[in-house]
Amino acid sequence: MSGYTEGIIILLCINAIAAMGVSLLTGFTGIFSLGHAAYMAVGAYTTAILTVEYGVHYIPAILLGGAMAMIVAYVIGVPTLKLMGDYYAIASIGLGETIRLILENWQSLTRGARGYPGIEGYTTLYVSLGFFAVMAFGMFNLIHSRFGRAFKSCRDDYIAASLLGFNTARYRVLSLVLSAFYCGVSGALLGGFLSFIQPIMFDMIKSTELTSVVVFGGLGSMSGTLIGAAVITLVTELFRPISQYRMLIYGAVLVIIMVLRPEGIMGQYELGPRFFRMLKNRFTKESSEKEGEPS
């Protein structure tokens, strides 16, 4: 395999891990965040500092990076997740930017805005595939469990959910903390892939991208999220030679998807029997409607 292909596969894994985290939060729990790149940053910096300054082996360091993102998310989430809708979205921008600014200004720990070089290149093909496989396994199992149903009911109707005995506040925090773990690990892997991290890599544009991938794939569909992450990563790579048009196309695609198919590629369905049943129903319905039309 060429180095280029290998690089793309690693990047796919890294992006897919973060996207799964955001998908759990936004697609399954209905919490719209525009600051999740900050949790990637926390994971990336924690792991970089642990491996470079303290010589910790990269596997525990990556997990600790994820854990640190969880802790930060928990401390932030308990008070702020009482906010709903656009209020939380705007607050999450503030939270994300604050974390980034702290990383930029805490020179002694993070070396500031110029970035943190010299990270060991621990994110090999097998490491990234391994993390992706394990984390995707856990995530798909989770959404097909009582927790998945609980998250979805908090998303669809939090009053009905609390009147079915769910502690909705706790599930919201749990969802945030888990999504932060996924983003933290993803950030840690990104650091090991690039050997260099910088606070500006984790700005609001990155957060927007994470959320867009999830919307593109379909809110409430984990397989859609993976497809969305793959498509967006590949398209981004494809357009790298004409990078000045890349962002323009990316923005236009977002608008066009919202106008033409706002439910994303997969709608709320997983790639499975129910999705195909839905497709079949749709096509048979459309053709019967056409037949019914007066000519």
Place this chain on the structure above:
Amino acid sequence: MDTFLQQTINGLSLGSVYALIAVGYSLVYSILLFSNFAHGGFLVIGGYICYFALKSMGVSIWVAGFLSLLGAGFSAVLTERLAYKPIRERTNVTLYLLIASMGMSIVIENIFVIVVGGRFRALPPVIPTHPVHLFGLATTSAFDILSLLAAVFFLGALQLFLIKTKWGLAIRAAAYDLKTAGLMGVNVNLLISIVFFVAGFLAAVGGIFLSVRYTLYPQLGMITIKAFVAAVIGGLGSLPGAVVGSLILGLAEMLTAGFISSQLRDIVVFSLLIITLLIRPQGLFGKNISEKV
């Protein structure tokens, strides 16, 4: 004391520019109930129109400013027609509008990156920036005083428009309930266009003053996040809230810069947001909306 007075004036001046942006953003929110992230794009459009009118056409600031405000207003209407109207006519999920607006914001920003390039441009010196001594108490710049006055003028004009005109009344009615306003015979599409025009128009005023303050570049629109924060602190959808929130934010920013550290001003801004929302989740002037069960 000198610094305090000076930073207070600067803060009010910056806050009043935020207010111009926040009011438009809040106005759109009050009608369509979504955060229009493309709002920053209108500001950038206004800034560039003003810049090129001054540079290439050699017109006076009055003409350039007028063109800029009209241009930004119409771009806002165009954005709504192209990107938001098809969505809002089909569903009432405001999340889709939010994401489309993020897309539009990226599109507008990158059109400028491609067409005019990403470099920083200074507006020709059409707005005086020389120092002004206030009764020997403090020194500030003419620019700060002018932007404060301009903001007061335009916000006053907006207030008159909303109170005295037929369309102003319709907009206030639609802010309570868009559907009912439609049923009462208000032309909803025209009303939404007017709202976007006003929002773009005011954003361009802010854009001109911001491009004098910070120079002009395609990402200048990012500064609207501060205005969003101000609107949320004030209470989403509330216009007095947007103004008060903006002034608080401008003051907090300038006082932090003057007395603590310029680097901490953004952290202070965002902390202010979080603290306000924790104490009053609906913002200072927001309606306390609880769902009917």
Place this chain on the structure above:
Amino acid sequence: MMTATPKNVVLELDNLNKFFGGVHAVRDMTFTISRGELAGLIGPNGAGKTTIFNLVTGVYSPDSGHINFLGEDITFLKSFQIIRKGVARTFQNLRLFPRSTALENVMVAMQQHHGYSFGEAITHMGKWGKKEREIHLNSMDILDRVGLAERAHQESGTLPYGMQRRLEIARALALEPEFLLLDEPAAGMNPEEVNELNDLIVGIHEEFNLTILVIEHHMDLVMEICPHIICMNFGAKIAEGNPDEIQEHPEVLKAYLGEEVEE
């Protein structure tokens, strides 16, 4: 009407008051529901019936007074804590999860009594398989009981209205409650469906050993199935007793006739 001794009291409202702005939505409300009762709460539109349900289930907190459930003060507990003590309810304006299937709607409630750990959830090991099967089978049983087994895999939002009402009852039953609150279960139904619903309510009352409180706007249903009726108007209790007593009560007649004239 059964005499209430402390032992068999399920729900006890004690001088409950609730204001919304200047509106006195619930006024000095006091009543008790005993174990095994099938009681009705009636009154004209806007009398405050649903507000009582919202107070009991913790959606709102009362401004004064107390609510006891099985001898325990639940006045200021949160909704989910009250539900976990054995209360379940339905809603006047259906609150199903419309994009989920009928079965999923019931499973969401059923899982409250069939827990397993987070570790088992992400690995699908340990008790996961056994518990998920239980949740699935028991949910199907309940759907079958309300006559919706054939519709189990249909998205609940696409079900006919009467079925959605029954599905909500099924979902409430899946919580395995001791006390069930039904908020206008017959709203929007035709007479035939109302008859079926009567049978269903009386049936589950015996079968599941439930205590039930039904809100109804229409007197006929309540008169037919509820031996104990509380009638309220303008937030206050105006009468309480058996159907005969209620039917002859002058205040009740006034409340209802007054309303009918308005309509």
